[in-house]
Amino acid sequence: MAETRIKSRVLSHTRLSDTAYQLRIERKGLVFRAGELLSLYGEATLDSRDYTIASGEGDEALDILYRLLPQGALTPQLARLQPGDALSFSGPCGSFQLRDASASLVFVATGTGIAPCRSFLRTYPELDLTLLHGAREPVDLFYRDEWAAKTYYPCVSRVPVEGFQGRVSDRIKLLSLPPDAHFYLCGANEMIYEVSEWLLKAGFASEQIFKEPYYYRADD
Ligand SMILES: Cc1cc2nc3c(=O)[nH]c(=O)nc-3n(C[C@H](O)[C@H](O)[C@H](O)COP(=O)(O)OP(=O)(O)OC[C@H]3O[C@@H](n4cnc5c(N)ncnc54)[C@H](O)[C@@H]3O)c2cc1C
Structure with missing residues (x-):
């Protein structure tokens, strides 16, 4: 049909x-x-x-x-x-919806993969959400003014931003993550693969990880 x-x-x-x-x-x-x-x-x-x-x-x-x-x-x-x-x-x-609005959320995005995070936060402003956003350039850290009330880690590999230079997949390894957190990964397939592999090795269960791959390209 x-x-x-x-x-x-x-x-x-x-x-x-x-x-x-x-x-x-x-x-x-x-x-x-x-x-x-x-x-x-x-x-x-x-x-x-x-x-x-x-x-x-x-x-x-x-x-x-x-x-x-x-x-x-x-x-x-x-x-x-x-x-x-x-x-x-x-x-x-699509199936990349919020599973549990009361959980601690860690949202990891590259480039335009920030879009569902914005939808989550505009719908549920009170979410307990930590955001890691990776971009090519600081100007591609879209909507950053909207994350002011959240824990936000901007990541640009070419220049330091707020004291960090590198990818989201490097940044997440430096964080202390709640053991029961839900992880939402969106954007470049390579980032999603890398971050989910690391999370599994770090002891998180696959049921805690939700993925929305957009495209194949690592440097977005
Ligand atoms: C579930 C889902 C949700 C999506 N949501 C968004 C969204 O909110 N915003 C958005 O911009 N895109 C999103 N995309 C990607 C989008 O569907 C298109 O693939 C993209 O816009 C390119 O379309 P195009 O016809 O111009 O290029 P195409 O003719 O399809 O060719 C593009 C080529 O570039 C790659 N590519 C696609 N997107 C990117 C990118 N951003 N950076 C680098 N390479 C890329 C593709 O893998 C492909 O090889 C989503 C994809 C999926 C599967």
């Missing part, structure tokens, strides 16, 4: 860094759970790609955080969108 496409419209399109953008589109009454994603459609049938909703469950519009890949199929089309333009989506779907 064909997926139901919902016709939406661009409300705003904001450049966040050299290659990253936030697209805000009409919600069209969509009901979703924090951590779920949409498929966005381009001009050709094959040009649909998945994007986590970066808004909270109660927000008026749908925010999508995406990185422009100049050789990619869909993101160059997204990058041309102007406020008022039409954009279709289907969804929501």
